Amino acid sequence: KAGVTQTPRYLIKTRGQQVTLSCSPISGHRSVSWYQQTPGQGLQFLFEYFSETQRNKGNFPGRFSGRQFSNSRSEMNVSTLELGDSALYLCASRLQGANTEAFFGQGTRLTVV
């Protein structure tokens, strides 16, 4: 069974630009969560989508948004990029809810210059 696939693996963007990251979950998994990982803050939860609906949301500004498609693939978008948005963005897929483990992709390394 294929794992969680995130594309692209690396991105370099300029301040003020926007970016879209993609995540394809494990087949059959309906939940996709996004995390931002930085050396100082660790893993911070951005949002979770389940069956095309946002089920949970973390404490991030509105510049961070996401969506999920009918095939469970998810995208996250960051508009008006700031230097502080440089991070590893991780996607995790779960079969359903809290009592199922999350499987992570390898992440997208975003660098904002």
Add this chain to the structure above:
Amino acid sequence: AQSVTQPDIHITVSEGASLELRCNYSYGATPYLFWYVQSPGQGLQLLLKYFSGDTLVQGIKGFEAEFKRSQSSFNLRKPSVHWSDAAEYFCAVGGSGNTPLVFGKGTRLSVIA
């Protein structure tokens, strides 16, 4: 809301020595607990999980963890560390009601000869 504390930012152990990584959680009900490992530049790999039942759980790569409700702890152990265990380790807690996983800030493990 749930939270996780990993008190040790960095631990160094000798190859062949035993290992214990500490994790304390805060959650009002029975938690779902996880340990993940991350190699540099990679995503997170699940080592083990606790949902219910036996408080001592076995995972992959020879790791085990013990759930102690009275101490709100879920410490990770390994009897003999290998150089390949050098990585960052994250403890995570989830709860019922489809709450998102909340991670600790991680413990970086270095292994010396």
